[in-house]
Amino acid sequence: MxxxxxxxxxxxxxxxxxxxxxxxxxxxxxxxxxxxxxxxxxxxxxxxxxxxxxxxxxxxxxxxxxxxxxxxxxxxxxxxxxxxxxxxxxxxxxxxxxxxxxxxxxxxxxxxxxxxxxxxxxxxxxxxxxxxxxxxxxxxxxxxxxxxxxxxxxxSLGVNYPSFLFQRNMMATNGIVRFPDDPYDRIWNPDVAQNGFTKLTTEANITAAVKDKPPPSALRTAVTPADQTSSTSIIYTNTSTRASSGSFYINIYFSEVTKLASTDKRAFEIFGMKRKNQQQ
Structure with a gap:
């Protein structure tokens, strides 16, 4: 609630x-x-x-x-x-x-x-x-x-220090999402064009059982590498006066927006901030 x-x-x-x-x-x-x-x-x-x-x-x-x-x-x-x-x-x-x-x-x-x-x-x-x-x-x-x-x-941010927004983006969309789609009125901006990706969308009702509660509309669009056999990058440039100090808190949400066969499985690795994370 x-x-x-x-x-x-x-x-x-x-x-x-x-x-x-x-x-x-x-x-x-x-x-x-x-x-x-x-x-x-x-x-x-x-x-x-x-x-x-x-x-x-x-x-x-x-x-x-x-x-x-x-x-x-x-x-x-x-x-x-x-x-x-x-x-x-x-x-x-x-x-x-x-x-x-x-x-x-x-x-x-x-x-x-x-x-x-x-x-x-x-x-x-x-x-x-x-x-x-x-x-x-x-x-x-x-x-x-x-x-x-x-x-x-x-x-997970704790209570001792504030976090300052760098970017909050949605992939594969042209419009902004905020209240009432997001009841907390976070502003989700369309991601800048990234080369090497194919856009995916669905009309299905997708929800995420995660504590930060992204709005469903932010989970109905996605991007996937155009070349499934090679890696590709999403790059953001921080121009803030705080660019050279502090730590970054990064949330990446994944939702399956294409219908997979019962035997299909999507697995990939993520490299970010010099660390590797595996998703499947």
Whole structure:
């Protein structure tokens, strides 16, 4: 049974709430923060990114969300500059999570940037702050989302340190999956084109009895090497400011999306992070 205790979507800089195309209810940010100023982006392709809250103070400015202590949560912050000040700048500033450095936000006029963390706060609140690090680079934030997970999800990560999203991808698909297909609203992006693979899909109802609970729609598509007799690689490049530090937590899900004969068996080896794992 899914027990979602926190599902908060804050449209930063907005005065009114709305329900988006994914049936997610967004609220304005007045009840979460008292500093900063509301602004409107000059160009935005959705309602949430059309507003932002800007903080001209050099001090850090924080949103605080109440949660049940001991709950593992997903926190996702979105920033869209949208040339709100008509200065055609590319501001850079820091994000902080519960007072600790999270990431350095680098912006452009037209691109939305999302930063996501999964962690267990030490108390009964989660705080997300923006902080000025370069004079004249004014921090801002466009959206803030907090989702809680069931107790067993991501339990292998422990409770002492946060995990920061690098990529979460689905193979052989062109669309994004999130809520309501994923009740925890993790965003599953279509994988970039990888050479040497054949795409496979099925309409069957596939579920995975694994503790991190990937959505069924993420398991109905797959890729297989076009040449069954040779190896092929999936390569991702990490451009994050955290690229050179820390460890990686990698989940790879496998589902049989083709109908095999009773005597058929699929077996293969995986090499990743200089380690070999066998799957069959």
């Amino acid at each position: 899914i027990q979602t205790t926190v599902f908060i979507s804050i449209d930063c800089g907005a005065t009114n709430g709305h329900v988006d195309e994914n049936n997610i209810r967004w609220v304005g940010d007045d009840q979460y923060i008292k500093t900063g100023e509301r602004h409107v982006a000059m160009s935005a392709n959705n309602t949430v990114m059309s507003t932002l809250r800007v903080f001209s103070s050099p001090k850090k400015n924080c949103y605080t969300i109440g949660i049940e202590q001991g709950t593992r949560i997903l926190v996702r912050a979105g920033s869209f500059y949208g040339n709100y000040d008509k200065q055609s700048l590319e501001p850079s500033f820091d994000l902080k999570l519960d007072g600790n450095y999270w990431n350095t936000v680098t912006t452009s006029i037209d691109n939305v940037k999302f930063y996501e963390a999964i962690y267990v706060p030490k108390g009964n609140t989660s705080s997300v702050c923006v902080a000025q690090t370069i004079m004249g680079n004014i921090p801002f934030i466009s959206s803030l989302e907090v989702r809680s997970f069931d107790l067993e999800m991501y339990s």
